[in-house]
Amino acid sequence: MKKGILILFVLVTLTLAACSSEPEKSTTSPASVPADYAGLTNPLSADAAIAGADVFKNNCVVCHGSQGHGDGPAGTSLDPAPKNLPELSAIVADDYLFWRISTGKDGTAMVAWKGILTDEQIWQVVSFIRALK
Ligand code: HEC
Numbered sequence: 001m002k003k004g005i006l007i008l009f010v011l012v013t014l015t016l017a018a019c020s021s022e023p024e025k026s027t028t029s030p031a032s033v034p035a036d037y038a039g040l041t042n043p044l045s046a047d048a049a050i051a052g053a054d055v056f057k058n059n060c061v062v063c064h065g066s067q068g069h070g071d072g073p074a075g076t077s078l079d080p081a082p083k084n085l086p087e088l089s090a091i092v093a094d095d096y097l098f099w100r101i102s103t104g105k106d107g108t109a110m111v112a113w114k115g116i117l118t119d120e121q122i123w124q125v126v127s128f129i130r131a132l133k
Contacts (some may be wrong), residue, residue, distance in 0.1 A: 030092050037099035042130075044123045052128030055121045063109065066133045078109050086132040097126045 032038075042048075056068075063075035068085030075082040089097070101122050104112035113122060 001068070011041065016112040030096060033093075033095045033099050037095050037102070040098055042094045042098075042123050043125055044124055046121070046127060047129070048124045048127040049131040051121075052124035052126070052131075055117065055125045057067050059113070059117070068129060080108055082110070085129050089129050089132065094126060097129060098122055101125060 039122065040115045046122075057066075058066075060068075061072050063070075063082040064085055065071035065075065065082075070082040070084045073083065100110070101117075102112060102114040104110045117125070
């Protein structure tokens with residue numbers, strides 16, 4: 001009986017160790033923001049979410065879904081799946097969102113939007129993400 005518990009304990013420990021060693025897994029804590037972006041705050045007012053809704057609809061909904069839950073029509077077959085944006089928004093600052101949207105995320109379908117969208121449009125979409133539930 002005691003041996004069973006010990007084996008269980010070892011298995012649990014190994015499983016936890018295996019999970020924590022995976023790089024940039026979506027459920028682990030977010031990466032740190034590079035110096036070029038660290039500390040940036042949204043220069044726009046919350047009203048910018050209205051313009052941001054259009055930016056989101058035209059560029060992001062296809063993967064992230066209308067409410068940003070990662071369930072857009074093109075998103076369901078992706079690995080990793082598109083991020084649940086309201087969940088992410090709850091745990092990161094403006095600089096993180098602006099950085100990721102600007103430069104994309106290597107190894108995923110998330111492209112860099114800098115050059116496609118203006119900085120203003122990226123901040124608008126950040127305001128929109130902040131308003132998501
Ligand atoms: C082609 C599909 C696709 C489109 C279009 C797309 N994304 Fe993504 N997005 C992804 C995927 C895939 C990820 C990676 C999820 C992960 O790493 O867990 C991601 C990740 C993100 C992240 C979080 C990155 C992180 O830290 O994990 C943000 C923020 C984001 N997208 C915002 C946007 C915004 C805003 C737009 C529109 C301007 C957009 N995305 C368009 C697929 C897409």
